[in-house]
Structures are given as structure tokens and as C-alpha cells.
Amino acid sequence: DAGVIQSPRHEVTEMGQEVTLRCKPISGHNSLFWYRQTMMRGLELLIYFNNNVPIDDSGMPEDRFSAKMPNASFSTLKIQPSEPRDSAVYFCASRSGSGETQYFGPGTRLLVL
């Protein structure tokens, strides 16, 4: 299995631009999670989906952030407009329906100038 796949691995953009991060979960997993990691705040859960439906988005910082999961094999996290304080590493993780173990992708390192 290829594991969780994220793209791009690195993104540098300018303030005000739209950023789209992509995630392909492990095949057969029915839950998907988006996390953000910064030095100041550590690893934070932004949103998670179960069977493609958003269940809890209480961690999404503000309306500039949105996430979608149009099918079981793809999810996006969009930031529009981006701001320098959005600079962080964004991780996607997936989980099967038979346990709590989450498997993380390699992350997208975002830098907003």
C-alpha cells in the first residue's frame, strides 16, 4: 500500500493567493483527518470526515479555510485568501472503520510570504 499521499509536498505562495492542498487516503479507509502543525501550537486537528461527510470542523481557524471530500479517495483543504500566519505543515491522516489508529501522510509544508 502506498500509504496516505499528499500533494504538493512544498508550497510557497504570496499573501492573498489561494492555496489548495490535496490528500489521497489509504484505500478502504473511511475516515480522513486534516491537521496543522506549527512550533507554537503543535499538532492541531482542523477537520475530519467520516464516509466523505464532514463530522467535526471546529478546529478550522476561520472562514478562509474550507475542506471537501468529493469521494472516498480524495480530499482538499483550501485556504483563500492565504495569510503569512497560515504558514505551517499540513498533514492528512486516514483511518479504517475497525479501530482508532490513524495513518499520516508526509505533509505539505506551506510558506505564505
Next chain:
Amino acid sequence: DAKTTQPTSMDCAEGRAANLPCNHSTISGNEYVYWYRQIHSQGPQYIIHGLKNNETNEMASLIITEDRKSSTLILPHATLRDTAVYYCTGVRYGQNFVFGPGTRLSVLP
């Protein structure tokens, strides 16, 4: 979810056992203890989890005290590649992980 407490950092000599403690005194009876690690610039990696009994897999052993208020992750023969931040967290079925700052383990040659 149980609040967990871990030492900020630890050192271990290469080839020796690394014993990483975690306190979770508020853990409830149906919360699992999970361990993850994060090697620099990589995503968190699942290591092991347990409920009551001690567990062992190809990566590590997990020792949970009888009262479940604390646990120890054991890497039996630490290598330089085990240098990472190790996270201990408690989770109930249907809930999500909350990651603290973890323990930064440095394996020294």
C-alpha cells in the same frame, strides 16, 4: 480524553533500551493508550497501542501499569534512526487524538 504528561526530552545511548514514560492519571476505563513518533520533517508514525495488557510489536513494547495511570514505551535497542519526538495520547472509540508536545528522544552514538 485523558490528559497525558511526558518529559520534554530524553537521551539514550545507541544500542541501549530507551524507556519513555507517560502519565495519564485521568484515563478512563475505555480509553486506549496510543504512541506515535515523528521523525524530523516527516508525518507522525504509529508505533503501538494498548488498553490494559502489555503489548509488543516489531517496533516497540508498551507496558501499562495495573491502575492504568501511566505507561512506558520501550525501544529495546535504540538506533540513531529512533531519534524523534514521541507522543503519548489517550483516545476512546469514536473520538479523536489530541497530541501534546511529546518527548524529544535523542539517541546518541
